[in-house]
Amino acid sequence: MLYTMDQLNNLADNRLINGCVYCGGSAQTRDHVPSKCLLERPYPTNLPVVGCCNTCNQDFSKDEQYFVCLIESVLCGSTDPEKIKRYSVAKMMRNSPALRKRIESSKTEVNGQIAFVPEIDRINNVMLKLARGHAAFELSQPCREQPDHFWWGPLSLLPEENQEAFNSVHFQKVFGEVGSRNLQRLMVTEMTQASESGDRQNIRMLINDWVDVQDDQYRFIAIDDMGQIVIRIVVAEYFACEVAWGI
Ligand SMILES: [Zn+2]
Secondary structure: OOOOOOOOOOOOOHHHHOOOOOOOOOOOEEOOOOHHHHHOOOOOOOOOOEEHHHHHHHHHHHHHHHHHHHHHHHHHHOOOOOOOOHHHHHHHHHHOHHHHHHOOOOOOOOOEEEOOOOOOOHHHEEEEEHHHHHHHHHHOOOOOOOOOOOEEEHHHHHHOHHHHHHHHHHEEEOOOOOHHHHHHHHEEEHHHHHHOOOOOEEEEEEEEEEEEEEOEEEEEEEEEOOOOEEEEEOOOEEEEEEEEOOO
8 A cells, every 4th residue: 555645735844944955055946856857747746846946956957867867778778769668768868869878888788688887976966865855845854964874776686575674664653743744644553462461452553654656657755753764765666765864
């Protein structure tokens, strides 16, 4: 069971996330989280938006284009626009020969399979931006400092038990920022637990589930456990990322 993109109003104290959520400068524009280039048309309604300055907005845009073109090249095993499945990405590759050339030049072979050597800094930039955007929008938490934990890579590279943990829902122990969108998404569930003496008792728990922004294209979960912020993202059911602050 996944959440869909409901319209949720942020009832939390907004002072913390005023301005550009990425750098703290003044917000001159609005930025979608995730950016539309990560999604296919028709776009989901109620796509989250956060405040953003023009500089951050422009800085991220080229790296995001690189990221989506790289992911599609990996999934399709080619930078040839004819072979790229996502229409919008094929168009991007056609319109940006330099970008295509750059990704093509990173192509290599691993065990007889086509692989691409990613540009680490650019992917760091994109994933950190997405994680900060989700933390601001969902949790009303400004996470502008460097994260304490930052991992990304193919989901399939995680050992099976780690994949299960990565994809699982989160049982919330403590309420996050009062009124945040995340808190409004949480669902109360009742579970039966056997105590040490063997008695069965019903306990109430809060379930924080993944938000399915677009089927097979983008999902995320945003967790705030007493100021420990964890954001997990899966792109195209292939690329996974986990970012944490305060752990
Ligand atoms: Zn900024």
